[in-house]
Amino acid sequence: MTLALDKPRSPRRPAARRSNFELASWLFMRISGIALIVLVLGHLFIMNILDGGVHRINFAFVAGRWSSPFWQLWDLSMLWLAEIHGGNGLRTVINDYARKDTTRFWLKVMLYVSMVLILALGTYVIFTFDATIPAD
Amino acid sequence: MTATVSEEKAGSRGDLPPVPDGAVTVTLKILRFNAEVDSEPRWESFNVPALPTDRVLNLLHYVKWYVDGTLTFRRSCAHGICGSDAMQINGVNRLGCKVLVKDLMSGGGKPTTITVAPIKGLPVHKDLLVDMEPFMEAFKAVKPFLITYGNEPTRERIQSAHDRERFDDTTKCILCACCTTSCPVFWNEGSYFGPAAIVNAHRFIFDSRDEGAEERLDILNDAEGVWRCRTTFNCTDACPRGIQVTKAIQEVKRALLFRR
Ligand code: HEM
Ligand code: SF4
Ligand code: SF4
Ligand code: FES
Numbered sequence: 553m554t555l556a557l558d559k560p561r562s563p564r565r566p567a568a569r570r571s572n573f574e575l576a577s578w579l580f581m582r583i584s585g586i587a588l589i590v591l592v593l594g595h596l597f598i599m600n601i602l603d604g605g606v607h608r609i610n611f612a613f614v615a616g617r618w619s620s621p622f623w624q625l626w627d628l629s630m631l632w633l634a635e636i637h638g639g640n641g642l643r644t645v646i647n648d649y650a651r652k653d654t655t656r657f658w659l660k661v662m663l664y665v666s667m668v669l670i671l672a673l674g675t676y677v678i679f680t681f682d683a684t685i686p687a688d
Numbered sequence: 689m690t691a692t693v694s695e696e697k698a699g700s701r702g703d704l705p706p707v708p709d710g711a712v713t714v715t716l717k718i719l720r721f722n723a724e725v726d727s728e729p730r731w732e733s734f735n736v737p738a739l740p741t742d743r744v745l746n747l748l749h750y751v752k753w754y755v756d757g758t759l760t761f762r763r764s765c766a767h768g769i770c771g772s773d774a775m776q777i778n779g780v781n782r783l784g785c786k787v788l789v790k791d792l793m794s795g796g797g798k799p800t801t802i803t804v805a806p807i808k809g810l811p812v813h814k815d816l817l818v819d820m821e822p823f824m825e826a827f828k829a830v831k832p833f834l835i836t837y838g839n840e841p842t843r844e845r846i847q848s849a850h851d852r853e854r855f856d857d858t859t860k861c862i863l864c865a866c867c868t869t870s871c872p873v874f875w876n877e878g879s880y881f882g883p884a885a886i887v888n889a890h891r892f893i894f895d896s897r898d899e900g901a902e903e904r905l906d907i908l909n910d911a912e913g914v915w916r917c918r919t920t921f922n923c924t925d926a927c928p929r930g931i932q933v934t935k936a937i938q939e940v941k942r943a944l945l946f947r948r
Pocket of ligand 2: 883918922933934937
């Protein structure tokens with residue numbers, strides 16, 4: 553008589569490891585990429601081609617655009633998506649090319665710190681932009 | 689037989705054979721390495737009489753048998769079955785026994801040079817002989833065998849032709865490593881499972897008789913799994929069996945995205 557079960561109770565072995573981080577990151581690259589096509593190309597079109605292009609960009613132009621929540625949201629999503637997309641892309645590149653664990657670690661620290669700084673500064677500017685200060 | 693110690697290199701089978709009619713002399717440039725002498729791999733060129741219908745493997749044999757018996761490489765079947773003679777031929781991963789000289793000839797009567805180097809990303813032991821262990825380790829890690837739970841069936845495990853078709857392509861793998869050693873991700877990060885391991889996981893994941901798909905998918909969902917693939921198609925291009933390797937990898941990604 554054996555104590556062993558003839559048939560295991562759970563037919564499948566539980567997962568060895570359950571982190572969907574790389575899956576999510578892969579998916580994010582594609583979804584943010586699609587969004588960036590619209591956001592970045594739209595941005596480039598408005599800034600560089602539409603009536604007069606870069607030559608008409610001045611304080612008043614920026615002030616006018618950011619007085620609208622639509623353009624605030626546009627620029628905010630562009631900032632966040634591009635920064636995280638680019639940052640995550642660079643994370644992949646660092647993973648690929650860094651040979652030593654210490655190099656990898658410090659490159660990533662630099663990357664993440666720069667991402668946080670740029671995101672914080674950009675978000676701060678978009679939300680606190682004051683169109684009433686005199687443009688001299 | 690008396691062993692002759694000589695400084696001169698000699699082939700393992702003695703004197704040069706007669707040059708066959710219609711042979712052209714090609715330069716065979718081989719990236720050689722002998723850990724006892726060389727600190728780095730070095731190129732060495734040999735002039736070899738070749739027929740257009742010869743395979744690159746024949747040229748290597750010529751060098752080994754009649755010119756320099758120390759040349760080291762793997763080969764077994766010589767017919768594209770065993771997967772032991774993967775090498776970089778003119779910079780691309782191929783089986784030495786499947787590439788014909790006529791496809792490498794430079795046109796217009798210009799002299800032909802064929803370069804042969806070991807596959808990239810695995811430690812070189814000697815000349816074209818590389819350490820396959822890291823490759824085999826990744827292969828074993830995806831559990832490339834039938835996994836079932838529950839009672840043994842009393843008869844054969846039946847499968848419909850349609851279900852068999854699902855993974856037909858990936859059954860063709862001969863584990864030659866052409867794909868994995870052509871993958872830029874593998875070159876940079878040897879811990880990536882690599883396309884060959886994923887192909888062999890695919891072969892079981894999509895087998896209706898197998899019950900280990902979840903386990904294998906979890907393994908390939910890992911940081912060194914399928915998400916590392918950048919869809920560059922080097923592997924598909926390199927596979928001597930014509931397996932749609934990148935497609936198989938995408939199918940595993942899709943299974944991970946849409947499981948449950
Ligand atoms: C125009 C719209 C864009 C699309 C459709 C797009 C799409 C993609 C996709 C699908 C990947 C993943 C590639 C892979 O996993 O193999 C990727 C990677 C990457 N993207 Fe973008 N992207 C766009 C814009 C940007 C922008 C604006 C930046 C910079 C801020 C950027 C920086 C990167 C970097 C650094 C990588 C990693 C490259 C690599 O994996 O080798 N992308 N992009
Ligand atoms: S398609 Fe993926 S697995 Fe194949 S060579 Fe490119 S990165 Fe490597
Ligand atoms: S998938 Fe093709 S290239 Fe890769 S090991 Fe198998 S037979 Fe060789
Ligand atoms: S020698 Fe067997 S595949 Fe080339």
